[in-house]
Amino acid sequence: MGGPDSAQDVTREDVRNVFAGLDQPSAPITAPGVADRVACTPQAARRVLEELAERDELQTRQLGPGTRVWWRPERSTDEREDGTEFEAFVSAVTDYAIITLDPDGTVASWNEGANRITGYETDEIVGEHVSAFYTDAAIADGAPERNLDIAREDGRVEDEGWRVRADGSRFWANVTITAVRDEDGTLQGFTTVTRDMTERRAYEQQLQRERDFTEQILETVPVGIGLLTPSGDVVRANQRLADQFGIEPAASEPSSIDAWDLYDVDGEPIPADERPWRRVFETGHPIDDYQCQVDVPEVGRRWLSITAVPLEHAEDDELRIVLAVDDITEQKEQERDLRREYEQTEKLLRTAPVGIAVQNADRETILANRRAQETFGLTESEFTDNPVDTGEWKIYDADGELLGPEETTSGRVLQTGEPIFDEELIFEPPDGERLHFRVNTAPVFGPDGEIERIITGSKDITELKERERQLEQRKSELETELSEILDRISDAFYALDDEFRFTHLNDHAAELVGRPKAQILDQKVWDVVPDGTEDRHREAFERALETQEPVTFEIYVEDDDAWFEFNAYPSETGLSVYFRDVSERKEYQRKLEESNERLEQFAYAASHDLQEPLRMVTSYLQLLESRYADELDGDAAEFIEFAVDGAERMRKMIDGLLEYSRVETQGEPLEPIDLGEIVDDAIGNLQVKIEETGADITLDSLPQVRGDESQLQQVFQNLLSNALEYSGDEPPRVRISADRRGSRWKISVRDEGIGIEPEDQDQIFEVFQRLHGREEHPGTGIGLSLCQRIVERHDGEISVDSEPGEGTTFSFTLPAA
Secondary structure: OOOOOOOOOOOHHHHHHHHHOOOOOOOOEEHHHHHHHHOOOHHHHHHHHHHHHHOOOOEEEEEEOOEEEEEOOOOOHHHHOOOOOHHHHHHHOOOOEEEEEOOOOEEEEEOHHHHHHHOOOHHHHOOOEHHHHEOHHHHHOOHHHHHHHHHHHHOEEEEEEEEEOOOOOEEEEEEEEEEEEOOOOOEEEEEEEEEEOHHHHHHHHHHHHHHHHHHHHHHHOOOEEEEEOOOOEEEEEOHHHHHHHOOOOOOOOOEEHHHOOEEOOOOOEOOHHHOHHHHHHHHOOOEEEEEEEEEEOOOEEEEEEEEEEEEOOOOOOOOEEEEEEEEOHHHHHHHHHHHHHHHHHHHHHHHOOOEEEEEEOOOOEEEEOHHHHHHHOOOHHHHHHOOOOOOOOEEEEOOOOEEOHHHOHHHHHHHHOOOEEEEEEEEEOOOOOOEEEEEEEEEEEOOOOOEEEEEEEEEEOHHHHHHHHHHHHHHHHHHHHHHHHHHHOOOEEEEEEOOOEEEEEOHHHHHHHOOOHHHHOOOEHHHOOOOOOHHHHHHHHHHHHHHOOOEEEEEEEOOOOEEEEEEEEEEOOEEEEEEEEOHHHHHHHHHHHHHHHHHHHHHHHHHHHHHHHHHHHHHHHHHHHHHOOOOOOHHHHHHHHHHHHHHHHHHHHHHHHHHHHOOOOOOOOOEEEEHHHHHHHHHHHOHHHHHHHOOEEEEOOOOEEEEOHHHHHHHHHHHHHHHHHOOOOOOOEEEEEEEEEOOEEEEEEEEOOOOOOHHHOOOOOOOOOOOOOOOOOOOOOOHHHHHHHHHHHOOOOEEEEEEOOOEEEEEEEEEEO
16 A cells, blocks of 8 residues: 655654654654655655644754754753753664764764664774774875864865775765864864765766766767757757867857758758758657758858757756758769669668579579578579579479469569569479578669669578468367367357357257258358347347356247257357257246146145134134133143144144245345344344343344345244254354355354254254254244245255354355345
């Protein structure tokens, strides 16, 4: 995490906490030290430190050039003035060597910074003269005493030079020596603040060397170079530019380049606003090799090549231009004589970056570069004596057809005068293996318009063609293997590219589609699927490719009276689709659903119809007990009580069975609900029992899920009721927690009760299964079965983890909202 980066983000309280966190709150600290602790810039830390100093919460002192420390005072203002705090500075500051000297220059005290920079331990250096840090040459020159004398006279002296560490190594130091006097002006000694400047000096020396090197380049390059301002003044020029145009770089008044008389290539004057530097000032874009003519006093007209480049990041933000002026008069004078050779060289560079061969109009090889000789295994004289395209070599086209001398690229270029690019040819030497090349051939015309030269560039692609052959062979093998694998897949399979065109399919897929493979490949899937299913396929396939997540869907094909299940797996290049005829499964599922519906109706009817005789039995038994109570003996009353209790238990079992059968048919739609509110309602329904048992129920933060509010309340109520019932002798302790598992939540209800034996844990979810007698724990034995049915309706699972005597945890999963 990033810290604050401005004074607005760094508060005074942040800085106060820094001092409070120091081992010695009164110890001094620098602004960079504070910045490290609060993760901000040193400038931001310094602004807040200065604010606290202005509020008298902090004290501050300048220890040396660019070094200031702050500390939180512990004494009164009068006590601060005696200077005893300086020992804190000396011990705390590690970036500087802070030393106190006696009046004669003997080391009196020493800080950690001095130890770090010089390598001396305190007991090694205290009592030694300050000259111990100077080099032998400096001591011989009297530098230590001279610096002390200046400090005595002027109060302070600053010096830079080499100093010596304890191990004899040298470092470049910036040293400030300050005389310390009492109120009477008597010299008490000196303080010295030393900073190791070795790295900075090395950087400055490197920078100076680079500057000197740049200056040397500017003065040695055979081009005039100058720096222009928008007014056209040359504010800096190398000696060559100064000599060419009479510019005085050190003159009080800069020379103006606008005074030059410029002419274009036709000798016409160039308007001021069209001069190259003016165009650069206007557009900010560089101009390269602007060729023109100029009248030079006492010399005459010369040809110039001018390059003007805008200079970014000028110190005064004023756009300036670096002007490079090259006198190309001699080149221009030679241009006519060299034009033919120049065009030839230009063609050579443009046509073939690798092997180059040049032929004359008679197709005699007059030049073959080194790469061409290496590639063909011929010397230049062998090229000349036996040209490749007209001699004993054989040349074939890319299809392996033998070419005659007039059919090669050089022969065709000689006939048509048109260049040929990127043509693949096969060269066969008289006694060697064939070589594959990619060839460019172009003509060079003479002043009379006739072809004088033929330039051929070639690149050896023999290895590339061999790799292509191997890849094609491997591809063919893989295609064969893939076809064999796909034909062994029991499902129908096809693959689509990213434009939903068929690239592969097995025989089973072609059979189900009802068309030969050859008619399907390269077709778009929308053109092949059965009528009326295009939109469903398109929506599913496009979603899979867009989300890169697999999709599964089913489609009914009316013409075939069949159901098909599709599974599409996306990749970056397309889709792999598996599909199968699931009509039998759908029919079985339909029949199973009908059967389940009939069973649920039967269970409902049976349980409903059993209620009436049970109520009658209970009513008549209770009537018998009330009307003949005086005539019945104790046994008869007990028998009636047993009968009534049995009928009541039978009624509860029927109610539970009825509720169990209605989980699927009578449930509400699954909607986002707050489990915390559900659990609160369940606890409210059990409040009496909770108070009777003294139960302690702890709730972690519970999430939102998708579910049936009433049914999930029943789950928690059943699980909590069991936890209260089977708590043992101690007051129940129950904890309800939730843990995210991908797209689902795992809910756990943990108690510390009597637990469940391992052999009984597999049967507790069976309907009417009880582990204890009714005398110990009442109940119908259907509660956990009902919980399991409800959780399964929510597409979840329920499980139990229990240790006898240690407690029980019921866990179940629910879909996240």
